[in-house]
Amino acid sequence: MSHVTSTSDGAFTPRPGAAPLSRMIRAQAALETRMLLRNGEQLLLTVVIPTLLLVLFSAVDIVDTGDGEAVDFLAPGVLALAVMSTAFTGQAIATGFERRYGVLKRLGATPLPRWALMTAKTCSVLVTEVLQIVLLTVIAFALGWSPQGNPFAVLLLLVLGTAAFSGLGLLMAGTLKAEVTLAAANLVFLLLLVGGGVIVPMEKFPGGVRAALELLPISALSDGLRDVLQHGAGMPWGDLGILAVWAVLGLGAAAKFFRWE
Amino acid sequence: MRSVFPGDTPEAPGRPAVEVRGLVKRYGPKTAVDGLDLSVARGGLTAVLGPNGAGKTTTIETCEGYRRPDAGTVRVLGLDPVADAAALRPRVGVMLQSGGVYAGARAEEMLRHVASLHAHPLDVPSLIDRLGLGSCGRTPYRRLSGGQQQRLALAMAVVGRPELVFLDEPTAGLDPQARHATWELVRELRTDGVTVVLTTHYMDEAEALADDVAIIDSGKVIAQGSPEELCRGGAENTLRFSGRPGLDLGSLLKALPAQSTAAELTPGTYRVGGRIDPQLLATVTTWCAQNGVMPDRIAVERHTLEDVFLELTGKELRA
Ligand SMILES: Nc1ncnc2c1ncn2[C@@H]1O[C@H](COP(=O)(O)OP(=O)(O)OP(=O)(O)O)[C@@H](O)[C@H]1O
Ligand SMILES: [Mg+2]
Numbered sequence: 001m002s003h004v005t006s007t008s009d010g011a012f013t014p015r016p017g018a019a020p021l022s023r024m025i026r027a028q029a030a031l032e033t034r035m036l037l038r039n040g041e042q043l044l045l046t047v048v049i050p051t052l053l054l055v056l057f058s059a060v061d062i063v064d065t066g067d068g069e070a071v072d073f074l075a076p077g078v079l080a081l082a083v084m085s086t087a088f089t090g091q092a093i094a095t096g097f098e099r100r101y102g103v104l105k106r107l108g109a110t111p112l113p114r115w116a117l118m119t120a121k122t123c124s125v126l127v128t129e130v131l132q133i134v135l136l137t138v139i140a141f142a143l144g145w146s147p148q149g150n151p152f153a154v155l156l157l158l159v160l161g162t163a164a165f166s167g168l169g170l171l172m173a174g175t176l177k178a179e180v181t182l183a184a185a186n187l188v189f190l191l192l193l194v195g196g197g198v199i200v201p202m203e204k205f206p207g208g209v210r211a212a213l214e215l216l217p218i219s220a221l222s223d224g225l226r227d228v229l230q231h232g233a234g235m236p237w238g239d240l241g242i243l244a245v246w247a248v249l250g251l252g253a254a255a256k257f258f259r260w261e
Numbered sequence: 262m263r264s265v266f267p268g269d270t271p272e273a274p275g276r277p278a279v280e281v282r283g284l285v286k287r288y289g290p291k292t293a294v295d296g297l298d299l300s301v302a303r304g305g306l307t308a309v310l311g312p313n314g315a316g317k318t319t320t321i322e323t324c325e326g327y328r329r330p331d332a333g334t335v336r337v338l339g340l341d342p343v344a345d346a347a348a349l350r351p352r353v354g355v356m357l358q359s360g361g362v363y364a365g366a367r368a369e370e371m372l373r374h375v376a377s378l379h380a381h382p383l384d385v386p387s388l389i390d391r392l393g394l395g396s397c398g399r400t401p402y403r404r405l406s407g408g409q410q411q412r413l414a415l416a417m418a419v420v421g422r423p424e425l426v427f428l429d430e431p432t433a434g435l436d437p438q439a440r441h442a443t444w445e446l447v448r449e450l451r452t453d454g455v456t457v458v459l460t461t462h463y464m465d466e467a468e469a470l471a472d473d474v475a476i477i478d479s480g481k482v483i484a485q486g487s488p489e490e491l492c493r494g495g496a497e498n499t500l501r502f503s504g505r506p507g508l509d510l511g512s513l514l515k516a517l518p519a520q521s522t523a524a525e526l527t528p529g530t531y532r533v534g535g536r537i538d539p540q541l542l543a544t545v546t547t548w549c550a551q552n553g554v555m556p557d558r559i560a561v562e563r564h565t566l567e568d569v570f571l572e573l574t575g576k577e578l579r580a
Contacts (some may be wrong), residue, residue, distance in 0.1 A: 011387075012453035014350040014424040017380030027377040035365050097364060106361030106417070109325060110378045111351040261327070 018111030028112060028120035033127050045189070046132060051197060054078045054136060057199055058143045066201060070229070075140040075147065076225035077198040082132040084196075084218055087125050087165035089189045095121070095173035096181035097141060104260045114260075125166060129158070148224045149228035153235050157228070160220040160243035167250020168217070174258030192218040197226075217246040276339060277304040278425050278456040279324055281376070283333035286319050286480075293319040295480035296333070301473070306447070306457040308467035311477035312574055318358055319462040321427050324458075325355050338425060351379065354423035356414045358430050368397040368405065374421060379421035388416050392442060407434045415443060419450065428459040432466060432489065444470060453549075460555045464567040478574045485491070491569050500533040500545060502559040513548050517541065537561050 029126050036042050049107070057063060058071040065073035098104050107117055137145075195198060196218030202210055213219055224239030274425045279301035285295040294316040296349045302561040309317050322328050323335055325348065326342035335342055338502035340349055362371050369389055376382035389395050392412040399404055405413070411434060418426050431447070432440045447470055450457055461467055467474050476491070484491055511531075513523050521535035533545060542561070549556045 011383065012419065012450050012455055013369050014352075014453075014455055015381040015422040016424055018351040019378050019380055024378050027374060031363075031366070031370070031374050034370075038365050042355070071557065083459050101362070101364060102357055102360030103363055106355070106357055108327070109350060109353070109355035110375060111419075112378050113347065 003019075021116060023114050023158075024112045025120045025123070028107075028117060029123035030122055032094075032124035036094065036124065036128055037092075037240065041096065042090050046082065046090055047127060047135065047142055050078045050082045050085065050132065050136060051139060053081070053199055054139055055143070068200060069144060069146070071140055071143040071145045073201070073226065074199060075145045076135070076229045078136055079133060080138075080161065080196075080218060080222035081193060081198045082136060083129060083156075083161045083221060084165050084192060085189065086128045087162045087187045088169040090128075090169075091121065091125055091166060092169035092172045092185040093182050095170060096176065096178040096185075099173060099260065100178035102261070108260060122166065125162060126169045127202060129162065133158075139144075142207055143190070147229040148232040153228045153233075154225065156240060157236070157243070158241060159226045160247055161217065163248035164217040164221075164250055166245045167247055167252070167254050170254040170258060171250055174254060174260075192216060195219075197222040201212050215242060217243055220246075269292050276299055276303070278338060279307075279332070280336045281324065281484045282335075283521060284320065284323060284330050284335060285332035286316070286323060286328060287331050293480055294323070297477070297481055299414045299475055299482055299485070301456065301458055302458055304451070304454055305415070305472040306451045306470055308463070308471035309458065309460045309475050309477060310464070310467055310570060311460075313462075315574075316480040317477055318429055319480075320430055321458065321460060325353065325427055336507045341458070351421065351426045353384060354418035354421060355425035356418035356426070356428040357433055358433075359410075361414060362402040362410070362492075364403040365401045367399055367401060371402065371413065372416050373415045376420045381422055382509055383420050383422060385420065391446065392416050393439065408436060408439050412436060412439060412443070415446070417443065419455075423455065425456040425503060426458070427535065430458065430460050430462070432461065432463065440466075464565060464570055468566050476570060476573055483573050484487070486568070492563060492566060498537040499562045500542065500559070501530065501562065502533075502545070502549075502556040503530050504549065504554040504556055505529065508552060508554060512515075512552075513545070516548055517542050 022208065036046075039135050049182070054071075054074055057065075061070065089115050095104075104117075112120075169185070170186060176184065192198070193213075195205070196214050197213075198218065202219065202223070204216060205213060220239040220242035224236040224243070227233040227236045227239070263549055277300045279299065281297055281299040284294050284297040284299075285292065297316065297320055299309075299320070309320070311317050318326065323330055324337050324342055325339075326346045329343055337349060338352060366374075369385065371392075372389065373385050376385050392415065394409065394412055394416065397409055397413075402410065402413070402417070409429065409435060415428065415431050418428060428447070432443050435443060438536060447457060447459065451472075460471075472486060474486065474488055475482050476486075506525070508525070508531070510525065510531070512521045514521065517523065517533070518541065521533060521541070523531065523533050526532050533541070535541065546556060546559075
C-alpha cells in the first residue's frame with residue numbers, strides 16, 4: 001500500500017444541494033438550444049430547407065399555387081414546415097441520440113427532475129421556432145407577402161402544431177434505436193413535405209388520397225395557417241381539432257412508452 | 262423505511278452509507294446479480310472488484326436508482342434509491358461507465374452546466390485544471406480522447422459537492438499520469454469526508470486506494486475486507502529458503518504450528534507454507550541454526566490482492 005497523504009484544503013467537503021428549479025430549467029433550455037444551433041444537419045433541416053423552399057418557389061413558377069401571389073400560398077406552408085422540422089424531426093433525432101449516448105440517463109442522476117428536462121426541451125423548441133418564424137416572416141415580407149387574419153388563431157395553430165409534432169417526435173426518440181429514428185424522422189419529413197400541403201396544393205391529389213392526407217398533422221397545420229393568413233378565415237376549428245387529437249395521442253403515447261435508456 | 266418528517270433523514274450516525282441486502286437483478290433469463298450483500302462505511306473508500314460481467318455495474322446502477330431490484334433491499338444514505346430519488350440526487354455523485362454527455366458539447370461547457378444544476382458547486386476552472394481538461398478547449402465531446410472523456414465524467418460526478426460518489430471504472434483507459442491524477446483526486450475526496458464507491462479491474466488500484474474491498478463474482482460478493490485482511494486470510498503465504506540438500510523436514514514440521522507444510526521443492530530449495538508470522542520465522546531460523554544450516558535467500562512471499570483475486574475467481578476468461 002502506498003500511503004500518500006493528500007494535502008487537502010477541504011475543497012471537496014460535501015455541501016450538496018439542488019439549484020433553484022427556475023435556474024435549472026433555464027440552464028437546460030439554453031444548453032439544448034446551443035446544441036441545436038451548433039449542429040449543422042439540424043440547421044439544414046430547420047433553417048436552410050424552409051428558407052430555400054420559400055425563396056425558390058416564390059421566385060420560380062414550378063408548382064401551380066393557384067390564384068394570387070405565390071408567396072401568399074407558400075409562406076403559411078413553409079411556417080408549418082418550420083414547426084415540423086424543429087418540433088418533430090429535429091427533436092426526435094437529437095433526443096434519440098441523447099438517449100443512445102446516455103445523456104438522458106446521466107441527466108437523470110442530476111438534481112434536474114425529468115419533467116423539468118422535458119419543460120426545458122419544450123422551451124428550447126419554442127425559442128428555435130421563434131427564431132425560424134422571425135427569419136421566414138422577414139423573407140416572406142421581402143418577397144411581397146401580405147398576410148391577413150387573426151394573429152391569435154395563428155398562435156393557437158402554432159402551439160397545437162408544436163404539441164402534436166413534439167409528442168410524435170418524442171415517441172419515436174423514446175422507443176426506436178437512434179439510427180432508426182434518424183432515418184425515419186428524415187423520411188417522414190420528406191414525405192410530409194410533399195404530401196402535407198406545404199408546397200404542393202392538396203387539390204393536386206386524387207379525392208380518396210386527399211381525404212386521408214388531410215388528417216395528417218402537417219396538412220392540418222398548413223391548411224389552417226393558409227385559411228387564416230391567406231384567406232382571412234376566423235378560427236379554423238376543424239384543423240385545430242385534428243391537431244389537438246394528434247397532440248393528445250402523441251404526448252400520451254410518448255409519456256407511456258418513452259424509455260430513458 | 263421512509264421518514265415522515267421532511268428534511269429528517271433516517272440516518273443513525275454510524276449507519277452504513279450504502280446497505281445492499283440479498284440483491285437480485287435479472288435481465289430476462291440471465292441473473293446478473295444473485296443475492297448480493299454489500300455494506301459501505303460512511304466516509305470510507307470501497308473498491309468493488311470483479312471480472313467482466315460479474316455484476317458490478319448492475320449493482321452500482323441499482324444503488325443509483327436506475328434499476329429496481331427483483332429481490333432484496335438497497336438503502337443509500339438510509340433512503341430508497343428509487344422511491345426517494347429526488348432527495349438523493351443532489352447528494353449523490355454519479356460517474357457512469359461510459360457516455361452521458363451531448364456529442365456536440367465542449368468539456369467545460371458540460372461541466373459548467375452540471376455545476377449550474379447544484380446549489381454550491383465546486384469552482385469549475387480549478388477542477389478543469391486539476392484534471393487536465395484545459396487542453397480540450399472547444400473540441401466537441403465526441404472527438405475527445407477516451408481518457409479525456411473519462412476525466413470529464415469524473416469531474417461531472419464531483420462538481421456538485423456530493424456526500425457520496427459512485428465511480429464506475431474511473432481509471433479505465435487512462436494513461437499513467439491521468440491515473441495518478443485521478444487517484445489523488447479520489448484520495449482527496451475521501452480526506453474531505455466524501456464516501457467513495459468505485460469499481461475497478463486493477464488490483465493495485467484497490468490496494469492503493471481502498472479501505473475496504475469487495476470482490477464480486479457471478480453476481481455475489483465472494484470476499485470483503487481491507488486489502489490487508491484479504492491478503493492475509495484465504496490465501497496462504499509462503500516462506501522460501503535455500504540450504505544444504507536433503508535436510509530432515511520431519512523435525513521442522515514438529516516444531517511448526519499444526520497446519521503448516523514444509524517441502525523440498527528442488528534439491529536445496531525449501532518451502533514452508535501456512536500462516537507466516539514472526540513467530541514462525543523465528544522457529545524456522547532456530548531450527549536451521551540447530552541443524553547447522555545457513556538459510557540462504559530466505560524470503561516471505563506475501564500474496565498480492567491479484568493472487569487472492571485469481572485464486573477466488575479462477576484464471577479462465579469470462580464470457
Ligand atoms: N441491460 C442489460 N440487458 C441484458 N443483460 C445485461 C444488461 N446489463 C448487463 N447485463 C448482463 O448482466 C451481467 C452483469 O453485467 P454488468 O454490466 O453488471 O457487469 P460488470 O461487472 O460491470 O462488468 P464489466 O467489468 O465488464 O463492466 C453481464 O452478463 C451482462 O451481460
Ligand atoms: Mg461494468
